[in-house]
Amino acid sequence: MVQNNSTENLLTVAEIAARMRVSKMTVYRLVQSGAMHGIRFGRSYRVTETAVQQYLEAVNSGH
Numbered sequence: 001m002v003q004n005n006s007t008e009n010l011l012t013v014a015e016i017a018a019r020m021r022v023s024k025m026t027v028y029r030l031v032q033s034g035a036m037h038g039i040r041f042g043r044s045y046r047v048t049e050t051a052v053q054q055y056l057e058a059v060n061s062g063h
Helices: 013-020 024-033 049-061
Strands: 010-012 039-041 044-048
Touching: 010 013, 013 024, 013 044, 013 049, 024 044, 044 049
Parallel strands: none
Antiparallel strands: 010 044, 039 044
16 A cells, blocks of 8 residues: 655645636546546546646646
């Protein structure tokens, strides 16, 4: 079992969509395509704030 001692917040798809001003479907597509790293919990996903920030930085830098 891997333990993560990080206290980083996990965001829901709805929270990310609201922050990025996109639809929830767009966030699902980003996670499912691997463009944004997400963790699957049953039928839903959670994404760390760091993963969201990394995605936005990559998009803004043109990569």
